[in-house]
Amino acid sequence: MTAADTHRAIEAVWRIEAARLIAGLAGLVRDVGLAEELAQDALVAALEQWPESGVPRNPGAWLMTVSKRRAIDLIRRNERLQRNLAELGHRLDLEEELPEVDEIEDDLLRLVFTACHPALSMEARVALTLRVLGGLTTDEIARAFLVPEATVAQRIVRAKRTLADKRVPFEVPQGAELAGRLSSVLEVIYLIFNEGYSATAGDDWMRPGLCADALRLGRVLAGLMPKEPEVHGLVALMEIQASRSAARVGPSGEPVLLLEQDRTRWDRLLIGRGLAALDRAEKLAEGEGRAGDPAGVLPDERAGSSAGEPAGKLGAYTLQAAIAACHARAITPEDTDWVRIAELYEALARMSRSPVVELNRAVALSMAYGPAAGLELLDQIVDEPSLKGYHLLPSVRGDLLVKLGRAAEARSEFERAAGMTRNARERALLEERAAACRPT
Numbered sequence: 333m334t335a336a337d338t339h340r341a342i343e344a345v346w347r348i349e350a351a352r353l354i355a356g357l358a359g360l361v362r363d364v365g366l367a368e369e370l371a372q373d374a375l376v377a378a379l380e381q382w383p384e385s386g387v388p389r390n391p392g393a394w395l396m397t398v399s400k401r402r403a404i405d406l407i408r409r410n411e412r413l414q415r416n417l418a419e420l421g422h423r424l425d426l427e428e429e430l431p432e433v434d435e436i437e438d439d440l441l442r443l444v445f446t447a448c449h450p451a452l453s454m455e456a457r458v459a460l461t462l463r464v465l466g467g468l469t470t471d472e473i474a475r476a477f478l479v480p481e482a483t484v485a486q487r488i489v490r491a492k493r494t495l496a497d498k499r500v501p502f503e504v505p506q507g508a509e510l511a512g513r514l515s516s517v518l519e520v521i522y523l524i525f526n527e528g529y530s531a532t533a534g535d536d537w538m539r540p541g542l543c544a545d546a547l548r549l550g551r552v553l554a555g556l557m558p559k560e561p562e563v564h565g566l567v568a569l570m571e572i573q574a575s576r577s578a579a580r581v582g583p584s585g586e587p588v589l590l591l592e593q594d595r596t597r598w599d600r601l602l603i604g605r606g607l608a609a610l611d612r613a614e615k616l617a618e619g620e621g622r623a624g625d626p627a628g629v630l631p632d633e634r635a636g637s638s639a640g641e642p643a644g645k646l647g648a649y650t651l652q653a654a655i656a657a658c659h660a661r662a663i664t665p666e667d668t669d670w671v672r673i674a675e676l677y678e679a680l681a682r683m684s685r686s687p688v689v690e691l692n693r694a695v696a697l698s699m700a701y702g703p704a705a706g707l708e709l710l711d712q713i714v715d716e717p718s719l720k721g722y723h724l725l726p727s728v729r730g731d732l733l734v735k736l737g738r739a740a741e742a743r744s745e746f747e748r749a750a751g752m753t754r755n756a757r758e759r760a761l762l763e764e765r766a767a768a769c770r771p772t
Contacts (some may be wrong), residue, residue, distance in 0.1 A: 338383045345376055349392040350467040351552070352440055357399055364446055364503050365492030368464055370406070374398040407691035441556040442502050447491075448517040449500050454570040456491040457486050465552075466545045476542050477659030478525065478534050514557075518566050518649065520718045521549050525570050529577075533754035536589045543574050554609070561616035564609045565650030575599040587761050591665045603660045610657055615652040651680045670700035687716040688724075695728055703735035723752035727762060734769065745771035 348372060357367035366408025374395040387392040447461045460470045462476075470488065494500075505513045528542025550567040557563050579593035646654065655676045662668040666703040677693035691715050710729055719725045730745030746766035750759050 335383045338387060339379070341387050342375070342378050342382060345378075345387070345395075347467040348594075349395060351465045352392065353395055353399065354464050355439040355443035356396060357403065358443055358446070359633075360400075360504055361403060364464065364495055364502070366406075368492075370399045370402050371395070373402050406449045420714040433557050438504075440552070441504050444502060444517055444553060444556070445504055445513055446502055448513070448520045449495065450513070450516050451494055451498050451500060452491050453487075454520070454523065456487045456494070457516070458523060459487040460521050461549070462524065462545060463488050465549055468771065469544065472541075476539055487599065498644040514560065514562070517553065518562060519552070521570075522566060522649070524549070525573070529573055531755055535584060537579065537581055537755065537757040540577060543577065546570060548573060550552045559616060561613045562649050564613035564616065565647055565653050568609035568613055568653035569649055569656055570607045571602050571609060572653060572660050575602035575606065575660065586755060587757055590659065595663065598660070606653065606660065607657060610650065610653045613653065614646065617645045617647065617650060646679070648680060648683055651676055651683070655680075666738070668699070670696055674700045677741070687713050687719050688722075691719070691725060691728060694732075698732055698735070703732040707732045707736065721752055723749040723758075723762075725749075726752070729771075730765065734765075739769040739771070 336479065353374070355372045357370050358364050361367055361370070375436040377398050378391070378395065382388075408580070423566045437572050444461075444465065446458045447464055452460065456482045458477075459473055462473050463470070468476075470484045471481050474484045477484075504510070524542055526548035528539040528544075528546060531537060531539050547567075547570050550563070550570055554567050556643065560679065575598050576590075577591060579597040580588055582588050655673050658669050658673050658676070674693065674696040677689060677696050681693055690709065694709040694713075695708040696706075697709055698704075707729070710725075710732065713719065714725065714729070726745040727749040733739075733742035733745060743766045746762050746769065750762035751767065753759050753762065
């Protein structure tokens with residue numbers, strides 16, 4: 333194996349093992365920042381030694397052993413940490429094997445909740461999560477979000493300092509606190525995926541690497557928390573949305589909208605995984621909310637139930653996954669069950685009270701009952717302060733006006749939307765739609 337091959341192998345090992353390594357070390361030293369420094373020291377040692385000695389048979393164990401050794405040296409040198417030596421000594425026996433898998437998984441779960449702690453800003457949570465759980469470098473995170481590398485580095489440093497200064501415990505919260513903290517974790521993963529799926533700014537319509545990182549984090553979380561329905565709901569949503577990635581971009585990188593996509597290019601494996609995760613989420617949610625009811629069945633699928641009945645105890649991510657599933661199950665755009673999608677959006681709107689959800693519900697209503705029905709709802713939220721500057725509002729309104737034959741008004745809306753978006757590909761698409769509305 334050449335030196336270049338070894339370096340590529342080290343990069344691959346680091347991407348796979350970094351989160352578990354940092355989690356295990358954080359469980360020992362109770363400091364995420366220190367744990368990452370120790371893990372980085374082990375990586376440097378690998379870069380120095382493996383090109384000569386070769387990649388060890390169990391690289392993860394090698395990295396953990398080196399990290400433990402350095403942890404002991406640091407504790408012994410640092411008088412401030414001497415009080416921890418007696419407590420940690422028996423856990424840092426250099427001769428012992430790696431912790432049992434269950435112990436590693438417990439530490440990884442603690443790291444997830446620590447990196448996404450509400451004491452940190454959302455930007456800091458995202459950066460720290462991608463750094464310590466996703467294994468991304470600061471440069472990779474900066475390029476993904478189109479911000480300077482120094483900005484990302486500062487966010488990560490401040491996040492670690494905040495966790496240390498506030499003495500945030502390295503633990504999984506219990507009881508009522510768990511729900512709130514879990515929502516923060518899911519929000520971080522969801523935000524990472526969304527930025528990859530529809531880039532906020534820049535020249536690319538999508539950033540597939542971010543989608544892949546979010547999916548990997550979601551799958552890890554689902555393995556760590558198998559009985560949490562919303563975890564599976566989020567994974568289902570991401571799997572199904574990611575299945576369309578190849579069809580969402582044209583030959584020149586231009587956006588291809590949902591109803592215009594070649595559905596033969598949708599990834600059926602990802603769709604199958606997403607539908608399985610959705611089934612799991614529904615079964616868990618219905619099991620919690622309707623003792624004795626058939627698990628995993630949406631209300632309108634039960635014998636004798638009303639099609640307009642709200643979707644049981646499903647959470648926001650599971651409802652969104654159910655909407656995505658309606659598209660995934662439709663062989664052609666004409667097969668899409670828009671009435672069902674409108675019902676699901678109505679249930680989601682009641683839960684979230686979000687103007688963005690109402691915007692999407694307007695689209696569903698227009699497809700189910702005609703553009704006038706969608707425009708009526710849209711006009712109710714057109715002055716919503718939170719949607720000021722949100723380019724999709726005039727974009728959707730323009731689409732509905734085109735369908736109603738009001739081309740001049742539609743052109744104005746598309747032009748307004750083009751002026752709002754920071755994504756070059758999306759701007760070009762909106763300008764094209766505006767131009768198509770001009771009288772010939």
